[in-house]
Amino acid sequence: MYNKLQYISQGNTIEEQLHNIHEALDNGCDWIQMRFKNQTDSDCYKLAEAAKFLCEEYLANFIINDNVALAQKIAADGVHLGLMDMKIKDARDILGKTKIIGGTANTFENIKNHIQNGCDYIGLGPFRFTTTKEKLSPILGLESYESIIAEMKKQNLEVPIYAIGGIDLSDVEALMQTGIHGIAVSGLITENPSKTKLITQLNEKLYGNVIV
């Protein structure tokens, strides 16, 4: 089963990105999504190669945001695809059964479609407003997670759900109580100066005080 904490990378340059990814790995995060928007193919490739190498050193999963061709080229562990990105079925045809394909959802219907199309996990959000992403879908809040998870149970639908968007440490307990599998965070980890403490606390809340 997938780790309950996914770090989505930040940084305006290859160096900043690698620094942030390295810090997350070094402080206990073992699932990285490389998110490097509006960059040249060459820079994305350079970063992906270096980040994959780092993740291998830390035995961490490494997936790439948006770019299926790049994930295939560097043999990443998988991709994360949004509602406007390549269709999950097409990505599956390209990457094969063994790779992780995550999909973004904002509604129960999105989740149902993704499951039908064979995605491995869902990033459901945004939980709250965040400046990390532009053009956000409607904010969900705790109540929508509760109702969406309840509807999944009613319809016997199972897939790991990750909450995403503006999540803080103090949100994790209540979010986990809705029945989600884990969380995907970016700013929270990137901006925190005490990353060992933060990631330990996140893992404690995510795994119920079992140190991982």
Ligand SMILES: Cc1ncc(COP(=O)(O)OP(=O)(O)O)c(N)n1
């Ligand atoms: C885990 C996770 N969930 C959702 C997203 C958002 O994907 P998308 O809607 O394609 O937006 P961008 O990240 O591409 O701006 C994600 N990246 N990861």
Ligand SMILES: Cc1ncsc1CCOP(=O)(O)O
């Ligand atoms: C990529 C993405 N998709 C929905 S919110 C978001 C950004 C999450 O970042 P943060 O944890 O900094 O709010």
Ligand SMILES: [Mg+2]
């Ligand atoms: Mg996307």
